[in-house]
Amino acid sequence: MTEPLLDGRGVTKRYGGLVAVNNVDFQVFPKEIVGLIGPNGSGKTTLFDCLSRVQSIDEGQVMFKGTDITRKKPHQVAHLGMARTFQVIRVYRKLTILENMKVSRQWRGEQPWNQLRPSHRDIETRAHELIEFLKLEHLTHENAGTLSGGQRRLLELGMALMPDPELVLLDEAASGVNPTLVNEIKDRIRELNRDHGKTFLVVEHDMRFISDLCNRVYVLNYGQKLAEGTPTEVMEDEAVIEAYFGT
Amino acid sequence: MRRLPRTPRLVLLVLLIAGLATMPLIPDWFPDQSWVTNSRLFSFTQMFMLITLASNWNLTGGFAGYVDFGHAVFFGIGAYGTGILMNHGWSFWPAMGAGAVFALVFALVIGWPTLRLKGPYFAIAMLGTFVAVREIVRVSKGLTGGGVGLTLPPYLNRPLFYWITLALAVVVVFIMWWIRRSEFGATLIAIREDEVGAEMRGINTTVNKITAFAIGAFSTGIVGGLWAYQNTFIDPDVVFFPSRTVELVMMSMLGGLGTVAGPVLGAATIYWMRDVVWANFADYHLMVEGFLLILIVLYTPEGIMGRLGDKSATSLQKVWKRNGKVPEDAVDEAVEQVTP
Numbered sequence: 001m002t003e004p005l006l007d008g009r010g011v012t013k014r015y016g017g018l019v020a021v022n023n024v025d026f027q028v029f030p031k032e033i034v035g036l037i038g039p040n041g042s043g044k045t046t047l048f049d050c051l052s053r054v055q056s057i058d059e060g061q062v063m064f065k066g067t068d069i070t071r072k073k074p075h076q077v078a079h080l081g082m083a084r085t086f087q088v089i090r091v092y093r094k095l096t097i098l099e100n101m102k103v104s105r106q107w108r109g110e111q112p113w114n115q116l117r118p119s120h121r122d123i124e125t126r127a128h129e130l131i132e133f134l135k136l137e138h139l140t141h142e143n144a145g146t147l148s149g150g151q152r153r154l155l156e157l158g159m160a161l162m163p164d165p166e167l168v169l170l171d172e173a174a175s176g177v178n179p180t181l182v183n184e185i186k187d188r189i190r191e192l193n194r195d196h197g198k199t200f201l202v203v204e205h206d207m208r209f210i211s212d213l214c215n216r217v218y219v220l221n222y223g224q225k226l227a228e229g230t231p232t233e234v235m236e237d238e239a240v241i242e243a244y245f246g247t
Numbered sequence: 248m249r250r251l252p253r254t255p256r257l258v259l260l261v262l263l264i265a266g267l268a269t270m271p272l273i274p275d276w277f278p279d280q281s282w283v284t285n286s287r288l289f290s291f292t293q294m295f296m297l298i299t300l301a302s303n304w305n306l307t308g309g310f311a312g313y314v315d316f317g318h319a320v321f322f323g324i325g326a327y328g329t330g331i332l333m334n335h336g337w338s339f340w341p342a343m344g345a346g347a348v349f350a351l352v353f354a355l356v357i358g359w360p361t362l363r364l365k366g367p368y369f370a371i372a373m374l375g376t377f378v379a380v381r382e383i384v385r386v387s388k389g390l391t392g393g394g395v396g397l398t399l400p401p402y403l404n405r406p407l408f409y410w411i412t413l414a415l416a417v418v419v420v421f422i423m424w425w426i427r428r429s430e431f432g433a434t435l436i437a438i439r440e441d442e443v444g445a446e447m448r449g450i451n452t453t454v455n456k457i458t459a460f461a462i463g464a465f466s467t468g469i470v471g472g473l474w475a476y477q478n479t480f481i482d483p484d485v486v487f488f489p490s491r492t493v494e495l496v497m498m499s500m501l502g503g504l505g506t507v508a509g510p511v512l513g514a515a516t517i518y519w520m521r522d523v524v525w526a527n528f529a530d531y532h533l534m535v536e537g538f539l540l541i542l543i544v545l546y547t548p549e550g551i552m553g554r555l556g557d558k559s560a561t562s563l564q565k566v567w568k569r570n571g572k573v574p575e576d577a578v579d580e581a582v583e584q585v586t587p
Binding site for chain 2: 052054073078079083084086091093105160
């Protein structure tokens with residue numbers, strides 16, 4: 001049987017008396033697109049933050065590619081091949097799109113003195129390829145601060161893809177983006193999954209986005225795992241319907 | 248504003264540096280002229296030192312966004328390192344090199360804990376470090392001469408100091424330009440714009456911040472050593488001059504935080520502006536100078552280079568707002584997106 005790429009066991013995160021994530025188990029297997037849904041405040045982003053090590057975990061263990069990352073620093077987790085985007089877009093506004101891409105490449109095995117050189121041609125080429133893939137080539141030398149919200153979402157996706165990660169965590173990638181661009185983002189994710197074998201863990205409010213993309217879905221409510229299954233199974237689950245609609 | 252193409256800019260720059268380099272020779276070529284005097288050469292030497300210091304400060308304060316109110320401590324360590332070793336029989340160049348190494352080592356030691364602090368906390372921690380080191384120097388009479396100070400062997404050669412400081416300023420500004428176009432420079436700006444995001448994307452922010460801090464400290468230590476030798480006398484009050492760092496902050500802000508040319512323009516403008524203000528408003532020059540600076544900071548928060556369209560220029564306000572947080576304007580936009 002295939003080993004999970006990401007394997008969380010009993011993940012728990014507390015803020016004082018509030019248990020934001022409570023004893024959650026989950027697995028993400030290679031080349032899957034897994035959704036993580038739940039009502040507002042259910043702990044989705046907190047779980048994401050725990051996985052990417054923005055937040056520490058109080059209890060439990062997270063393994064990524066067979067390595068225990070529970071106590072690792074965020075940049076070490078990124079070096080292992082996990083990348084993420086953020087609910088509130090985080091791009092470097094005073095850098096151009098090209099610089100944003102290049103600086104997100106991570107320093108895998110790079111000696112510090114090599115960083116004092118302009119970027120290697122391979123990195124430059126990869127950055128241009130991804131910018132073209134995301135259809136942002138006409139804005140290559142513009143500062144990220146001048147882009148629209150949707151364009152920043154695409155740029156952030158490109159920044160996550162720049163180091164060629166095995167797993168990409170997408171936090172509300174469609175939020176604040178117009179429907180045409182949402183379809184564009186979905187197409188890009190599908191293509192990356194199908195043609196490049198990338199694995200995705202997606203947090204999203206838009207159920208259509210989730211059902212169009214994901215093979216499996218986890219549902220969180222009040223920090224606990226409420227349901228798990230295919231998008232159709234989950235959407236027909238009584239407990240999920242009650243959590244969302246209260247009936 | 249449209250910028251000149253690259254080649255004419257480079258030609259102008261080379262001509263400017265060549266012109267400045269030949270300035271001390273003018274009295275030999277034209278004995279009757281009265282503009283280039285020893286006093287004027289001294290003024291230019293001071294300006295070159297300030298350009299170097301402001302550029303060093305800008306590496307941590309402007310590029311990485313860690314505003315350091317105690318940067319002059321490295322100047323003091325460089326000056327005292329040079330002075331103490333010269334008093335023990337060392338010649339100037341090795342003593343100055345050793346002084347700069349002391350400043351670098353101190354930056355590594357103090358940077359490790361302080362660079363984990365954000366925004367004003369880091370600024371205050373460095374100010375505290377500056378005051379603490381000054382008092383340690385004052386009480387260490389056996390080594391530093393205490394409040395009485397140290398006298399260095401006199402060496403009065405204005406043209407030589409002029410050329411050394413000009414060369415140092417050119418080299419340091421070139422290094423800053425190189426850093427800005429390197430991956431390291433882009434990394435520092437990424438840390439300034441969003442440190443948490445940078446860490447998430449695989450950047451070891453601690454190592455990068457400390458590297459920038461140590462490079463700036465080493466170069467400032469060199470200036471401290473040069474200044475001590477030129478001045479021939481050092482004591483804690485004259486070396487650890489409290490407003491020296493504030494001047495560097497103002498110069499970088501006026502020129503444009505986070506830009507290469509900003510500290511150069513800011514240092515030159517403030518140095519000569521002060522000269523003019525001093526000459527015309529002798530009794531209340533500080534008030535006039537302060538008022539002019541308030542106006543400049545209020546109306547050009549991203550400095551001269553920001554006005555000229557340098558895209559990496561930023562303001563002190565933005566730097567402090569962003570330290571360790573999600574950029575505030577990004578939050579505003581997110582709120583707008585979800586507000587009907």
